[in-house]
Amino acid sequence: MASGNEALQNFMDGLEKRNPGEPEFHQAVMEVAATIIPFLDNNPKYREMQILERMAEPDRVVSFRVCWEDDQGNIRVNRGHRIQMNNAIGPYKGGLRFHPSVNTSVLKFLAFEQTFKNSLTGLPMGAGKGGANFNPKGKSSNEIMRFCQSFMTELYRHIGANVDVPAGDIGVGAREIGYMFGQFKRITNSFEGVLTGKGLEFGGSLVRNEATGYGAVYFLQNMLKAAGNDVSGKVAVVSGSGNVATHAAEKLMQLGARPVTLSDSGGYIHDPAGFTQEKLDWIKDLKNVRRGRISEYCDEFSGSTFHEGKRPWEVPAEIAMPCATQNELNLDEAKMLIKNGVVAVSEGANMPTSNEGVDAFLDAGVVFGPAKAANAGGVAVSGLEMSQNSARISWGVDQMQEQLRQIMEDIHGRCETYGKDYGREGMTDYVAGANIAGFAKVASAMMAFGVV
Numbered sequence: 083m084a085s086g087n088e089a090l091q092n093f094m095d096g097l098e099k100r101n102p103g104e105p106e107f108h109q110a111v112m113e114v115a116a117t118i119i120p121f122l123d124n125n126p127k128y129r130e131m132q133i134l135e136r137m138a139e140p141d142r143v144v145s146f147r148v149c150w151e152d153d154q155g156n157i158r159v160n161r162g163h164r165i166q167m168n169n170a171i172g173p174y175k176g177g178l179r180f181h182p183s184v185n186t187s188v189l190k191f192l193a194f195e196q197t198f199k200n201s202l203t204g205l206p207m208g209a210g211k212g213g214a215n216f217n218p219k220g221k222s223s224n225e226i227m228r229f230c231q232s233f234m235t236e237l238y239r240h241i242g243a244n245v246d247v248p249a250g251d252i253g254v255g256a257r258e259i260g261y262m263f264g265q266f267k268r269i270t271n272s273f274e275g276v277l278t279g280k281g282l283e284f285g286g287s288l289v290r291n292e293a294t295g296y297g298a299v300y301f302l303q304n305m306l307k308a309a310g311n312d313v314s315g316k317v318a319v320v321s322g323s324g325n326v327a328t329h330a331a332e333k334l335m336q337l338g339a340r341p342v343t344l345s346d347s348g349g350y351i352h353d354p355a356g357f358t359q360e361k362l363d364w365i366k367d368l369k370n371v372r373r374g375r376i377s378e379y380c381d382e383f384s385g386s387t388f389h390e391g392k393r394p395w396e397v398p399a400e401i402a403m404p405c406a407t408q409n410e411l412n413l414d415e416a417k418m419l420i421k422n423g424v425v426a427v428s429e430g431a432n433m434p435t436s437n438e439g440v441d442a443f444l445d446a447g448v449v450f451g452p453a454k455a456a457n458a459g460g461v462a463v464s465g466l467e468m469s470q471n472s473a474r475i476s477w478g479v480d481q482m483q484e485q486l487r488q489i490m491e492d493i494h495g496r497c498e499t500y501g502k503d504y505g506r507e508g509m510t511d512y513v514a515g516a517n518i519a520g521f522a523k524v525a526s527a528m529m530a531f532g533v534v
């Protein structure tokens with residue numbers, strides 16, 4: 083029986099052969115397999131039952147045509163998808179992404195990551211992901227509505243409160259969830275908790291909007307505390323300017339750190355004075371209501387600069403939070419952050435750091451919170467939204483904030499359990515810890531079901 087590097091190579095060779103042309107999926111599985119294979123050496127029952135191989139094969143992949151009419155009367159065609167990855171511990175659960183880069187590889191990587199993330203929350207949620215190669219940028223609200231309705235007209239067959247419960251992700255926020263929920267309700271004549279991230283008037287949960295960004299900062303706070311350090315007083319660089327980024331910056335600010343950058347696909351803004359609540363509210367309005375570009379910030383707030391076509395990792399900071407998209411922080415950028423004195427990284431986005439970048443941070447002793455642990459707050463509050471929908475109740479803001487804070491502390495604890503024994507020696511390796519803790523629960527459930 084091969085073990086160590088040879089076992090990893092054999093496993094990855096097979097996976098790449100079965101899934102050609104899917105680099106993001108290969109990357110996500112590689113990161114997990116590198117830490118799980120040593121764990122399998124100590125727990126051969128999981129290897130005998132081929133649990134990792136089974137987890138890397140989706141339960142099913144659905145693709146479908148989405149036709150809609152634009153404001154000029156042209157017929158447009160996009161491709162929609164839903165990956166139902168694993169439902170061993172609960173209904174499939176994971177977001178929908180509308181972005182031109184969406185394809186099977188991207189969604190399989192996200193769905194695979196979601197398996198471990200949802201397990202880590204301690205809540206009964208399986209894993210899925212979906213979306214379309216639709217670009218919402220520059221579309222009118224009516225066009226967005228027609229697209230969402232057409233997308234749901236096929237998706238509704240595959241989802242349900244006890245089957246698969248999608249949420250938002252890049253390009254899918256409160257507006258899109260509203261349109262999709264409306265169409266689901268119209269087609270099925272059923273009011274059920276089939277989506278999360280809903281408006282508060284129709285079954286949504288308080289704190290869902292803030293949960294991913296806030297949660298990623300709570301996770302950072304837990305990691306720094308365990309290392310005898312603190313968030314307060316530190317300069318932070320944040321990328322993105324969507325849901326996750328703006329709320330991460332907000333919580334950093336509330337805890338006494340100084341977030342100084344945000345970005346979008348056009349470049350980044352640098353405000354050395356740091357963001358205030360007033361500035362962040364202006365950015366949220368710019369992005370969610372006026373649908374503008376982050377560069378407009380510099381016309382409004384003096385002392386700030388816009389860096390076209392660049393990413394914020396060149397700005398010296400002690401904290402870095404990538405919160406935009408996958409592979410937005412590479413090895414060279416990781417080295418630059420290390421050279422400039424970064425002490426902690428918490429991933430708000432999914433797989434934002436390349437595997438080489440992650441290794442560089444760990445080798446340098448930087449406290450590193452991987453996405454599947456650090457950004458699990460969003461799906462955790464989605465899980466609480468499902469509970470509230472099932473029980474037909476709604477919890478207050480204090481209760482929700484406290485549950486989110488507690489869940490992030492618990493996830494940190496689960497990562498520590500395995501992260502001290504596996505991965506890099508002499509430190510808590512949160513990458514290994516998150517992968518193994520997430521794996522162990524799903525693996526045990528799959529063992530109980532036998533060969534299915």
Ligand code: NDP
Nearest residue numbers: 251252253294322323324325326346347406407431432460
């Ligand atoms: P939003 O759509 O609200 O914001 C996305 C942000 O990322 C925008 O600022 C966007 O800029 C930027 N961005 C997207 N693609 C690129 C790119 N290729 N290069 C540079 N910038 C880019 O999405 P979210 O904030 O919801 O999601 C951000 C990340 O967090 C994603 O990785 C998502 O999977 C992850 N995540 C989100 C959760 C949630 O609850 N929303 C939960 C867990 C993880 P632009 O407008 O120019 O495209």
